Amino acid sequence: MQRVLFEISLNTSLQDMAVFAELEHYTHFREEREVLFDFNSLFNVTHVEYDPFDHIWSVKMNAIAKSSIKEHPYLSTIREMFVQNHSATVAFGIAMAYGFEKKQQVIRYFDQILLTLPPYHVDLPDILEQRAILYQEKGENKMALNDYERALEIRRQRIQETLLRIA
Numbered sequence: 001m002q003r004v005l006f007e008i009s010l011n012t013s014l015q016d017m018a019v020f021a022e023l024e025h026y027t028h029f030r031e032e033r034e035v036l037f038d039f040n041s042l043f044n045v046t047h048v049e050y051d052p053f054d055h056i057w058s059v060k061m062n063a064i065a066k067s068s069i070k071e072h073p074y075l076s077t078i079r080e081m082f083v084q085n086h087s088a089t090v091a092f093g094i095a096m097a098y099g100f101e102k103k104q105q106v107i108r109y110f111d112q113i114l115l116t117l118p119p120y121h122v123d124l125p126d127i128l129e130q131r132a133i134l135y136q137e138k139g140e141n142k143m144a145l146n147d148y149e150r151a152l153e154i155r156r157q158r159i160q161e162t163l164l165r166i167a
Helices: 073-085 088-099 103-116 124-138 141-166
Strands: 003-009 020-022 035-037 042-051 056-064
Touching (some): 088 103, 088 124, 124 141
Parallel strands (some): 003 056
Antiparallel strands (some): 042 056
């Protein structure tokens, strides 16, 4: 593991700027000025340097307005489909598993969520299915099959309940 220091410049007078909150009053480290940025905040990396004496990477970035980036229409379509098909809870797990290669931690994340959700929560089958995919990728096929079957059964019950209400 290596140490990294991020130095972020932020022009708050710009329109469509990243949403942020200063957390210096809530941190355990009084000498640090911590800031929390909104999900999907954009940054332009302007400088990266390694200091061999202090053994730390220094990364300088500028926060930029979301409107300053032109996204390819294909990527916009994929993002919209992803957001429409998954709740924030599930999307976070998927992003951590595949964007940050934290698959084992995501399995534990889904385990914890499943312990706290009520039996009829809307995300239950989606979480089970995503956990099944992760189990399958690890070669734990019995665990994967169990989660796939549970997700399918929940969806089957919900469809039957919906059809009964329609009738």
